[in-house]
Amino acid sequence: MIKLTSKLYPDAIESFERALQYDQKNVYALAGLGDCYRRQKDYAKALEYYNEALEINMDHMPALNQRAVVFSRTHQYTLAERDWSYLLALDPDSAPALNGLGTVCLANGELDEAFAYFNKALEANRHFALALNNRAVIYVRRNQHDLAFQDLDNAISNGRGFALPHFNRANLYTALGKIEDALHDYELYFKKYVPEDDEEDDLDERIRRIDNLGLKLSYNGDYKNAIRAFKMVQRAQYDNYSVQYNLAVAMVRYQPKQSSHTSSIGKARKQLEELLKTSTDDSRRATALYGLAGLVALRGEKTAIEGLKKAVELSSHVIEWARQDAAWHDLRGYPEFESILNQSWS
Numbered sequence: 001m002i003k004l005t006s007k008l009y010p011d012a013i014e015s016f017e018r019a020l021q022y023d024q025k026n027v028y029a030l031a032g033l034g035d036c037y038r039r040q041k042d043y044a045k046a047l048e049y050y051n052e053a054l055e056i057n058m059d060h061m062p063a064l065n066q067r068a069v070v071f072s073r074t075h076q077y078t079l080a081e082r083d084w085s086y087l088l089a090l091d092p093d094s095a096p097a098l099n100g101l102g103t104v105c106l107a108n109g110e111l112d113e114a115f116a117y118f119n120k121a122l123e124a125n126r127h128f129a130l131a132l133n134n135r136a137v138i139y140v141r142r143n144q145h146d147l148a149f150q151d152l153d154n155a156i157s158n159g160r161g162f163a164l165p166h167f168n169r170a171n172l173y174t175a176l177g178k179i180e181d182a183l184h185d186y187e188l189y190f191k192k193y194v195p196e197d198d199e200e201d202d203l204d205e206r207i208r209r210i211d212n213l214g215l216k217l218s219y220n221g222d223y224k225n226a227i228r229a230f231k232m233v234q235r236a237q238y239d240n241y242s243v244q245y246n247l248a249v250a251m252v253r254y255q256p257k258q259s260s261h262t263s264s265i266g267k268a269r270k271q272l273e274e275l276l277k278t279s280t281d282d283s284r285r286a287t288a289l290y291g292l293a294g295l296v297a298l299r300g301e302k303t304a305i306e307g308l309k310k311a312v313e314l315s316s317h318v319i320e321w322a323r324q325d326a327a328w329h330d331l332r333g334y335p336e337f338e339s340i341l342n343q344s345w346s
Contacts, residue, residue: 009040016030017033050063050070065097068083068097099134102134128158133168145176161192170184214227248261248264286318289307302336
């Protein structure tokens with residue numbers, strides 16, 4: 001079967017529907033429609049077609065496997081286990097079924113059982129990139145880092161365009177303090193990432209992880225790498241006021257005399273002003289006031305403290321931000337600023 005891409009969906013759907021006009025019980029066309037909708041994340045529609053295909057032929061292994069994938073992605077693990085178990089009865093050496101049962105065990109916290117299934121999947125197909133990636137997850141949890149790296153390296157080699165092992169290897173590099181290597185793998189992850197191929201539908205959480213890494217790097221004074229992290233988040237189309245602010249702060253701190261930072265600061269200011277103008281929620285207004293004050297603090301101007309006070313009046317959670325935010329470095333030691341930091345917050 002050809003690998004569908006988003007540009008091919010309309011043509012593929014039309015072709016499968018045309019096939020059904022000639023034969024309403026064409027299992028391959030029904031399963032093909034299920035695949036189209038699954039890859040578009042329309043899981044309800046995908047299930048309709050997989051169910052119809054399997055009502056005609058319960059032993060149709062591709063539809064059986066992909067229906068289990070949909071059940072797994074929608075956290076219906078009992079149903080996923082049922083389908084993968086049936087698939088395994090049809091084909092005891094089915095690597096997708098063995099790997100799928102491993103993911104169910106992993107979701108249920110049964111690490112030893114999951115590990116056994118991933119091993120069996122790799123006995124059936126030692127080049128199966130998804131099973132290598134999943135087994136690496138368990139090695140990481142067991143602190144067996146060398147084995148995790150080995151599996152992730154092999155998953156990347158065998159998986160060609162498979163993006164997820166890059167993300168997991170980057171996480172491992174991050175945990176070990178190898179930031180340059182981690183950022184390189186995160187960049188490769190986004191370069192290879194195809195939404196339709198996402199096995200976990202978890203992009204938002206991955207973006208937050210990289211954004212948080214950027215914040216940590218910025219707080220620790222590693223502005224160069226913080227900029228790399230924030231720019232990755234931007235390229236992933238998460239260019240909101242928070243990311244733009246954090247990027248502007250890191251850029252100014254990294255190269256204070258660069259005039260090119262003006263546009264980045266201006267963009268952050270515009271987004272924060274819009275947030276302040278349109279928000280009625282105190283927490284979001286406090287965020288906007290805090291960010292605008294931070295941009296003033298970047299210039300070392302004490303008037304920023306007045307803006308910080310206004311933000312604190314709306315929500316004291318911004319105090320913790322100011323304690324770590326590199327934007328405020330030039331104002332540390334001023335009694336008025338330190339008194340704000342010493343306040344309790346909730």
